[in-house]
Amino acid sequence: MNTAVDSVESADGRNTRWEQHRLQRRADLIRGARRAVHDLGPQASMDEIAAHAGTSKSVFYRYFGDKNGLQVAVGQRAIEFMERELMSAAETSDNPLDGLYSMVSVYLRLAESSPHVYAFSTRLPAGPDGQPAAMADFFDRIASVIDVHFREYLHQQQRSPSPASATWYWPRAAIGMVRSAGETWLASPPNERPAADRLARKITAWLTIGLTGSYAKVPDPS
Incomplete structure (x- = not known):
């Protein structure tokens, strides 16, 4: 049994699943931000958007950097x-x-x-x-x-x-x-x-x- 190959394949599988999870999470955050802007208006702050989406502002910053990054993604x-x-x-x-x-x-x-x-x-x-x-x-x-x-x-x-x-x-x-x-x-x-x-x-x-x-x-x- 080639444990080295198995280890690499296992790592690749974990990386693929993590990337899929990250992309899905990003898509969910964009949808949440869109709903928040729809309800609150385009002037909504990151705090307001995060609260409306039921998560923390730090999560949005982790995925989008700042409000400009989030605006670009939603746009x-x-x-x-x-x-x-x-x-x-x-x-x-x-x-x-x-x-x-x-x-x-x-x-x-x-x-x-x-x-x-x-x-x-x-x-x-x-x-x-x-x-x-x-x-x-x-x-x-x-x-x-x-x-x-x-x-x-x-x-x-x-x-x-x-x-x-x-x-x-x-x-x-x-x-x-x-x-x-x-x-x-x-x-x-x-x-x-x-x-x-x-x-x-x-x-x-x-x-x-x-x-x-x-x-x-x-x-x-x-």
Whole structure:
């Protein structure tokens, strides 16, 4: 019997089980922190988050370093979930315009479902370039998806802008409008804002036909 080999395999097994336990514990802490932020708000302290999660602040520090580290972990998990839902909305739509509306609608509904977690997740610590890496990567991927659908729409319309055309900035401009309008909407009192579906349709119209047709023509008093 090779005791040396058995000893190494036993140690590897223990290390694997410990790593699995550590990853599971980390995932549980992220879920607990998310629930705490959902209930208490994005300004919740580490003490408040730990108490709400039923553990100690030192445990959170052990796994995440500090509140910034915890915020990044919660933010990345929330962004990954939002990205999956947005991609699904785009992939299951019948045409580019329906896909755009579906993505805007999903974005608004997810943000509205937990505005505290949305605020906590999107206001991540900035990187060297001033933009949180997780958010920058997220918007890059979403812009790429929108760009594909946008090119499909242009093809359907038999339009072929030149490589130097300003038209190609539309996907990024669309993201900026959706995020800005959505966050302003989210900050408004619930009784003073339109339903998510109505705003999604309005934003889609703004992005595709502008203000034309958004309002009835004002009658000429003369």
